[in-house]
Amino acid sequence: MKFRNLFKRERTVIDRGSSYGVLKGDYHGEIFVFFEQKENKMFFVSLPKMELREVETSKFYIGLGEKILDFINVLPKDVYKVIEAHGKTLLTS
Numbered sequence: 001m002k003f004r005n006l007f008k009r010e011r012t013v014i015d016r017g018s019s020y021g022v023l024k025g026d027y028h029g030e031i032f033v034f035f036e037q038k039e040n041k042m043f044f045v046s047l048p049k050m051e052l053r054e055v056e057t058s059k060f061y062i063g064l065g066e067k068i069l070d071f072i073n074v075l076p077k078d079v080y081k082v083i084e085a086h087g088k089t090l091l092t093s
Contacts, residue, residue, distance in 0.1 A: 014042070017080035019072040020064075027053065033075060035087040045087040052090035 020032045032044035032053055042060050044053040055063075063069040075083065 014060075015074050016084070017075040017077070019047075019075060020044075020069040021072055022068065023070055024068045031072065032069070033080070033083050033087075035080075035084045036091065043087060043091060045083050045090070050086060052087060 014034050014037075016035055018034045020034075022028055022030045022032060027046065030049065030053075031047040032055075033047060034042060034044050036043040037057070040057045042055050042057055044055065045051070046053045060069070064071075074080075
């Protein structure tokens with residue numbers, strides 16, 4: 001089992017539908033699902049509240065490095081499509 005960590009790589013490209021647990025801070029206990037990036041901002045839908053969360057790209061990577069955010073998984077496509085549609089609705093309103 002110790003060998004698993006030897007081959008684990010840091011994720012440098014964030015896939016749409018990637019989910020991250022928030023372990024500390026104002027959004028502790030929420031799950032952020034990534035759906036869009038514009039310039040230096042990343043947009044997430046927060047679960048279970050289904051609210052829009054806007055995070056600067058640099059702060060996102062700091063959060064990963066400091067273990068404030070923890071990668072969970074990439075959502076199945078059918079689930080992601082619902083999250084994405086909701087996120088885009090929130091983004092344009």
